[in-house]
Amino acid sequence: MIKEMKSYEKIEQYDTEITEALADNYKVIIENLGEDVTREGLEKTPERVAKAMQYLTHGYGLDPLEILKSAMFTEDHQQMIVVKDIEVYSMCEHHMLPFFGKAHVAYIPNGKIVGLSKIPRVVDAFARRMQVQERLTDQIKNCIQDALNPLGVAVVIEAQHMCMQMRGIQKQNSVTTTSSFTGAFEKDKTRKEFISLVSNKLS
Ligand SMILES: Nc1nc2c(ncn2[C@@H]2O[C@H](COP(=O)(O)OP(=O)(O)OP(=O)(O)O)[C@@H](O)[C@H]2O)c(=O)[nH]1
Ligand SMILES: [Zn+2]
Incomplete structure (x- = not known):
């Protein structure tokens, strides 16, 4: 999960452990979908998806009440x-x-x-x-x-x-x-x- 990130900031830092764990899972998912995860176009896809999904759920790391109170x-x-x-x-x-x-x-x-x-x-x-x-x-x-x-x-x-x-x-x-x-x-x-x-x- 991305912690304490404001939505206007570009995420440069993803939690390495979570990114790796997600990427390992996406590797399996891609294989289960019948693709070759070692081919050039897909080589980095598990990691890209891991980051994309963290971005798409970064709201968990934000405190909406605090945003208003600030x-x-x-x-x-x-x-x-x-x-x-x-x-x-x-x-x-x-x-x-x-x-x-x-x-x-x-x-x-x-x-x-x-x-x-x-x-x-x-x-x-x-x-x-x-x-x-x-x-x-x-x-x-x-x-x-x-x-x-x-x-x-x-x-x-x-x-x-x-x-x-x-x-x-x-x-x-x-x-x-x-x-x-x-x-x-x-x-x-x-x-x-x-x-x-x-x-x-x-x-
Ligand atoms: N109320 C509500 N339903 C949603 C929302 N987003 C998706 N859904 C619905 O969640 C339901 C899940 O139903 P299921 O029958 O368990 O899943 P499914 O077999 O994939 O359903 P279908 O989409 O009809 O093929 C679907 O009717 C979706 O349209 C949402 O924001 N609100
Ligand atoms: Zn849906």
């Missing part, structure tokens, strides 16, 4: 703050295939605001794990609620699942939308305002 500011602003179109790249925990799309996040402060960049950082910290879209949506919402104690939080995620596109049911155009709300967003009027602000992006 940039909270006292501010007397009680209007809706919306950060929309945040790219999401995650991995479905059932098939270990990607799901990807956009997250739209809003909150109404209650004395504290947070540095804007921290919201996409929290999205990433939870997305870069083995996930289901519903849990990802809830975790982002809960984290913002716990850190800021705002008047309400709203999270909507729209995503395409490769496990439904490349295999299985093979529906190339299906998009899954999940949502999670607290506080003021449980009221019709506030929720509608949020939906209208992000709705050109909702399919």
